[in-house]
Amino acid sequence: MTEAVRRDARDDLFIDDAEDEDTQANKYMFFRIAGESYGIGIRHILEIIELQRISQVPDMPAYVKGVINLRGKVIPVVDLRLRFGLPERAYDDRTCIVVADISGATIGFIVDTVEEVIEIPEAQVEEAPRFRSQSGKDRYISGMGKVGEDVKILLDVEALVRDDDARAIAEAGREP
Amino acid sequence: MKQVDEETREILDSFIAEALERLDEAEDALSKLADGGDASGLGSVFRLFHSLKGSAAFLDLDSIRGLTHEAETLIDYYVKAERPPSQESLDIVYQTIDLLRALVGRVQASYGDDGREDAVAAQVAAIRANVEASRADGSGSAPEPAPEAEPAPEADPAPPPERLNEIVLNELVTRDMTERFLAESLDLVDRLESGALGLLSAPDPAESVHSMFRAVHTIKGNAGFFGYGLLEGLCMEAEAFLDRCRKGSTAPNEAFVNGALSHVDALNRAMASVSIVEGGYGGDSGAEGKGPAFPAPAEASAAPAGGAAYKPIGEILVEMGAADQEAVRRALDQQEKPLGELLVDSGAATREAVASALEIQRGIEARPAAPAARGEELQRRDVRVDTAKLDKLFDLVGELITAEAIVVNSPDLKGLRLDHFQKSFNALNKISREIQETTMVIRMIPMEGLFNKMTRLVRDLSRKFGKPVDFRVSGQETEMDRNVIEQISDPLVHILRNSIDHGLESPDGRGAAGKPATGVVSLDARYEGSEIWVSVKDDGKGLDREAILAKAAERGLLKADPATIEDRDAWNFIFEPGFSTAKVLSEVSGRGVGMDVVRKNLERIRGAVDVRSTPGQGTEFVLRIPLTMAIIEGITVRVGDSSYSIPLSDILEFFRAAPGQLTLAADGTETVNLRGDVLPLVKLWRVFGVSGAAERPEDGILLVVKAGGRKAALLIDEVVGNQQIVIKSLSEYLGKIDGLSGCSILGDGTVSFIIDTGKLLSAVLE
Numbered sequence: 001m002t003e004a005v006r007r008d009a010r011d012d013l014f015i016d017d018a019e020d021e022d023t024q025a026n027k028y029m030f031f032r033i034a035g036e037s038y039g040i041g042i043r044h045i046l047e048i049i050e051l052q053r054i055s056q057v058p059d060m061p062a063y064v065k066g067v068i069n070l071r072g073k074v075i076p077v078v079d080l081r082l083r084f085g086l087p088e089r090a091y092d093d094r095t096c097i098v099v100a101d102i103s104g105a106t107i108g109f110i111v112d113t114v115e116e117v118i119e120i121p122e123a124q125v126e127e128a129p130r131f132r133s134q135s136g137k138d139r140y141i142s143g144m145g146k147v148g149e150d151v152k153i154l155l156d157v158e159a160l161v162r163d164d165d166a167r168a169i170a171e172a173g174r175e176p
Numbered sequence: 177m178k179q180v181d182e183e184t185r186e187i188l189d190s191f192i193a194e195a196l197e198r199l200d201e202a203e204d205a206l207s208k209l210a211d212g213g214d215a216s217g218l219g220s221v222f223r224l225f226h227s228l229k230g231s232a233a234f235l236d237l238d239s240i241r242g243l244t245h246e247a248e249t250l251i252d253y254y255v256k257a258e259r260p261p262s263q264e265s266l267d268i269v270y271q272t273i274d275l276l277r278a279l280v281g282r283v284q285a286s287y288g289d290d291g292r293e294d295a296v297a298a299q300v301a302a303i304r305a306n307v308e309a310s311r312a313d314g315s316g317s318a319p320e321p322a323p324e325a326e327p328a329p330e331a332d333p334a335p336p337p338e339r340l341n342e343i344v345l346n347e348l349v350t351r352d353m354t355e356r357f358l359a360e361s362l363d364l365v366d367r368l369e370s371g372a373l374g375l376l377s378a379p380d381p382a383e384s385v386h387s388m389f390r391a392v393h394t395i396k397g398n399a400g401f402f403g404y405g406l407l408e409g410l411c412m413e414a415e416a417f418l419d420r421c422r423k424g425s426t427a428p429n430e431a432f433v434n435g436a437l438s439h440v441d442a443l444n445r446a447m448a449s450v451s452i453v454e455g456g457y458g459g460d461s462g463a464e465g466k467g468p469a470f471p472a473p474a475e476a477s478a479a480p481a482g483g484a485a486y487k488p489i490g491e492i493l494v495e496m497g498a499a500d501q502e503a504v505r506r507a508l509d510q511q512e513k514p515l516g517e518l519l520v521d522s523g524a525a526t527r528e529a530v531a532s533a534l535e536i537q538r539g540i541e542a543r544p545a546a547p548a549a550r551g552e553e554l555q556r557r558d559v560r561v562d563t564a565k566l567d568k569l570f571d572l573v574g575e576l577i578t579a580e581a582i583v584v585n586s587p588d589l590k591g592l593r594l595d596h597f598q599k600s601f602n603a604l605n606k607i608s609r610e611i612q613e614t615t616m617v618i619r620m621i622p623m624e625g626l627f628n629k630m631t632r633l634v635r636d637l638s639r640k641f642g643k644p645v646d647f648r649v650s651g652q653e654t655e656m657d658r659n660v661i662e663q664i665s666d667p668l669v670h671i672l673r674n675s676i677d678h679g680l681e682s683p684d685g686r687g688a689a690g691k692p693a694t695g696v697v698s699l700d701a702r703y704e705g706s707e708i709w710v711s712v713k714d715d716g717k718g719l720d721r722e723a724i725l726a727k728a729a730e731r732g733l734l735k736a737d738p739a740t741i742e743d744r745d746a747w748n749f750i751f752e753p754g755f756s757t758a759k760v761l762s763e764v765s766g767r768g769v770g771m772d773v774v775r776k777n778l779e780r781i782r783g784a785v786d787v788r789s790t791p792g793q794g795t796e797f798v799l800r801i802p803l804t805m806a807i808i809e810g811i812t813v814r815v816g817d818s819s820y821s822i823p824l825s826d827i828l829e830f831f832r833a834a835p836g837q838l839t840l841a842a843d844g845t846e847t848v849n850l851r852g853d854v855l856p857l858v859k860l861w862r863v864f865g866v867s868g869a870a871e872r873p874e875d876g877i878l879l880v881v882k883a884g885g886r887k888a889a890l891l892i893d894e895v896v897g898n899q900q901i902v903i904k905s906l907s908e909y910l911g912k913i914d915g916l917s918g919c920s921i922l923g924d925g926t927v928s929f930i931i932d933t934g935k936l937l938s939a940v941l942e
Contacts, residue, residue, distance in 0.1 A: 055819070058914075072575060
């Protein structure tokens with residue numbers, strides 16, 4: 001069943017490759033973390049792979065699980081659960097790595113399970129409400145998408161990697 | 177082109193490959209000899225020529241046989257006389273090698289080595305003269321047997337000396353160099369063109385003009401080096417044109433773009449003429465009108481005698497007497513329209529004259545053009561591959577190996593007896609390992625080729641400026657990604673030119689400063705932590721701090737009080753575009769463009785350049801290049817679940833410690849006593865926060881490492897193996913990690929982290 005879902009998601013992705021940017025713009029790939037559905041703009045997504053052996057990297061925040069060998073390319077993987085400050089959960093056979101391209105950098109996100117690709121017209125996307133008491137994860141929300149009666153959370157992936165501790169570490173570590 | 181049967185062609189092909197290799201070896205041996213290597217090198221050069229002669233005689237390649245025979249005689253003299261060859265003799269041998277290469281090129285193109293008899297005869301005569309001179313020089317040596325009476329038939333007519341000279345000069349340039357020059361220059365002209373086309377919409381027009389200027393400048397430098405006067409002249413004009421905009425006296429507007437494009441066209445046409453007439457490697461190319469110097473095989477027989485070079489329209493008009501030189505030059509200066517139109521407009525030429533000149537020009541252009549003449553058939557049998565494809569291949573191989581491991585460890589196979597499967601798998605595995613190794617090797621090349629090129633450059637520059645140079649090369653075995661080598665070639669050329677032109681004093685000046693007349697320039701490459709350092713060092717007069725600061729102030733670059741500026745910052749000014757303190761422009765350096773290229777190219781490969789300079793003692797440039805794709809020999813170890821690799825050169829030994837060797841001080845400092853040497857103990861699991869590792873020293877292995885003057889014992893779980901490691905940089909997202917220089921993918925697909933021993937020790941120890 002996991003396989004089927006994943007294949008569906010992939011098929012959609014590959015069809016989209018041939019389409020132009022405009023049609024990609026309103027499509028989101030949704031995945032589930034702790035019972036909640038999150039979407040990432042499909043133009044960022046390179047592929048979805050099964051969980052694989054992760055090599056732990058020293059000196060990293062807990063949500064940076066390490067690096068994987070993606071066909072000869074070493075890419076960092078981030079556990080989105082931990083990134084959002086949610087409790088850790090053992091990985092199972094539905095756990096996936098969503099490989100995304102974020103302004104040229106390839107990064108993998110570990111998610112509980114991958115759901116589907118949905119097109120949400122711009123008119124159906126509303127700005128995320130901002131609360132004073134906002135916890136960490138809400139800062140990465142780019143908007144709320146309405147799909148029929150459902151409201152889905154859309155993530156700003158760039159903010160996800162830009163505005164965080166790892167980035168700060170990276171900046172600090174870089175030579176002047 | 178001779179008609180040859182399949183078999184002969186095969187023999188000739190293998191001869192060509194062998195000959196090119198032999199010639200490379202010979203040149204290599206000679207450059208070692210020039211470095212003061214032992215005389216046995218000479219023996220090997222002799223053997224190389226000798227075996228070449230044998231093969232050539234067998235294949236009836238008379239020019240090559242004749243030439244190798246003479247060269248052999250010359251070298252034989254020095255071998256027997258047991259003395260190092262004189263400078264002149266070395267020159268002659270180098271020239272002979274170049275001519276031989278050209279002849280081999282002919283064999284490749286037309287299956288025969290004829291057609292260059294003049295050049296061969298001249299070279300033979302030059303060698304003979306040199307043998308005589310050398311004998312006369314080596315007065316003390318025993319009388320030599322007269323040269324064997326086996327004169328090459330074409331050797332007889334000794335050419336007059338002027339002719340000889342000309343050939344000798346031309347022969348300095350090899351076909352290979354010309355081809356590379358053309359390819360590079362065409363790229364640069366393309367860059368110039370796209371720069372011009374995009375100028376009006378460029379976000380930073382000034383930078384675009386700088387980059388266009390740099391492109392032209394590089395072509396000019398090379399053209400000057402190759403002696404292509406026409407091209408060099410055109411470049412100078414283009415430079416002057418662009419310079420006006422650089423200096424701000426013309427605005428980068430539509431008219432400027434048109435002007436720049438007309439320069440592009442002129443350069444392109446001149447380049448085409450280079451490949452047809454000036455073309456080549458060839459001595460006889462000096463005699464205009466001999467037709468293409470490298471005819472593509474199909475055209476070789478049909479190549480018309482009397483082919484003429486492309487000429488700018490202005491030149492043709494002047495020759496026709498339809499316009500005078502001065503009018504053409506004036507028109508060129510303000511050229512925004514086709515030259516012919518301008519001349520008509522200004523009344524300097526009639527419309528009819530221009531029309532007929534254009535006719536002539538077209539006639540020239542219609543001849544077999546450059547691309548055909550630059551036929552692939554002439555090249556060595558190597559292929560230029562886009563490195564993106566190599567990257568892709570490399571990734572695929574990684575994937576293959578991983579997939580293979582997955583197949584063989586498949587749970588479906590558990591518990592089955594698989595004798596045949598195992599055998600087949602072993603065969604498959606052997607092949608895939610080999611593919612992996614080959615792929616790795618493809619991308620990495622030793623710096624030797626680049627360094628040889630530089631040796632040649634220094635030689636030529638040293639003669640050009642009349643400054644004797646002792647050029648010392650080391651570390652040429654250091655391997656680097658092919659791409660990176662290409663990127664540092666230009667910077668090295670510029671730095672070396674500067675060192676010899678500006679850095680080294682004239683022999684008289686050196687004498688006055690109490691230095692030996694011969695200047696020392698050294699070129700070195702070495703691994704330094706996570707970088708490769710390529711350094712160029714001279715013992716010249718050093719950078720002139722005052723002049724640099726004065727110039728910086730004049731250009732408005734100086735923001736602080738000159739007295740407070742650190743040397744390091746002062747030296748950085750020389751990398752500013754258009755920065756030059758030279759009072760006289762010389763042919764090869766002085767416009768201040770070169771150093772700008774140095775910095776640009778290094779930034780492109782995420783490297784940096786350091787300058788150290790001491791007045792009166794010399795200057796050192798260090799190009800620091802990150803090891804993105806370098807290969808090191810390393811030991812891979814396991815710590816808990818993680819793999820780490822340590823450069824083999826940092827490792828002294830490893831051992832299992834007995835409890836008696838270990839000491840734990842009250843403050844937590846742990847040391848191990850190894851044969852009386854007390855080493856600090858560094859627990860890698862603790863440094864890198866690895867869980868599940870052997871935590872007590874006596875449960876693991878101690879690896880004794882040394883780097884940056886420090887020695888320590890690293891605690892690891894076990895040694896996994898010793899292998900070639902391809903260094904990859906870690907994702908930028910992760911930033912720099914203390915003590916690690918990158919990562920690598922092991923044969924089984926696991927990622928191992930490469931330890932930068934020096935940084936690790938300096939981070940952990942006081």
